[in-house]
Amino acid sequence: MKNNHKIIAANWKMNGSEELIKEFSKFAPEKHNDIIICPPFTLLDSAKTLLPSFIKIGAQNCSEKNNGPFTGEISASMLQEKSVTHVLIGHSERRTLFNETDDVIYKKAEAAICSKLTPIICIGETLLEKKANKTLQVLDYQIDGSVAKINPHEKFIVAYEPIWAIGTGLIPNENEIKETHLHIKTKLSQNFNTDIPILYGGSANAENCSQITSIKNVGGLLVGGASLNQHDFLAICNC
Ligand code: 13P
Secondary structure (H helix, E strand, O other), rough: OOOOEEEEEEEEEOOOOOOHHHHHHOOOHHHOOOEEEEHHHHHHHHHHOOOOOOOOOEEEOOOOOOOOOOOOOOOHHHHOOOOOOOEEEOHHHHHOOOOOOOHHHHHHHHHHOOOOOOEEEEEEEOHHHHHHOOOHHHHHHHHOOOOOHHOOOOOOOOEEEHHHHHOOOOOOOOOHHHHHHHHHHHHHHHHOOOOEEEEEEEOOOOOOOOHHHOOOOOEEEEEEEHHHOOOHHHHHHHO
């Protein structure tokens, strides 16, 4: 069964330029999915000014702190001043390259919520964990350490991104996506009454987007590489 309304989020990572923002200025998908573009911090102003107003602007990270002596950090309230509405929290690249723990991820999500941003909290297993049949266990652990501590009345999004699928061209098969999304949904329903959107991320592209978004409990996509090409991203937003 296919839900009509999806969230399609673009994670540009440390890519993009003023030129790329300009290329997206006439972006006009036919479908009314919720579209969020998360460019690097330095492009947030241009994104707000040049992108069509139906596109929501997200950041890729925020500090767990409000302000103070934290050189190089950017707080959620600073992002809110830039008209940012969403922020990616706990992307696997932040977890592995910047040592972000579930506790830090929880604190960042709280900081985002305090500044009225919607956190998109990323979870997912490594290839080793998948091969050891530990996927669901890892997801439970990550959810318990971060997402489950959020106040049940708050609004947030979860993105399931198997780490082995990010940037590799590999994706889980349909049954695997079905199983993980159902598992995450069931687990979240223990703490949260409302339906939390669960996005899939990892090598999503113009060819596989329709198939992935038609899987039950997939609330949309978090797209990396393919979101940097406006033709590909347009096709994804129309899926
Ligand atoms: P790719 O779509 O390039 O695999 O990246 C996924 C991702 O990390 C999005 O956050």
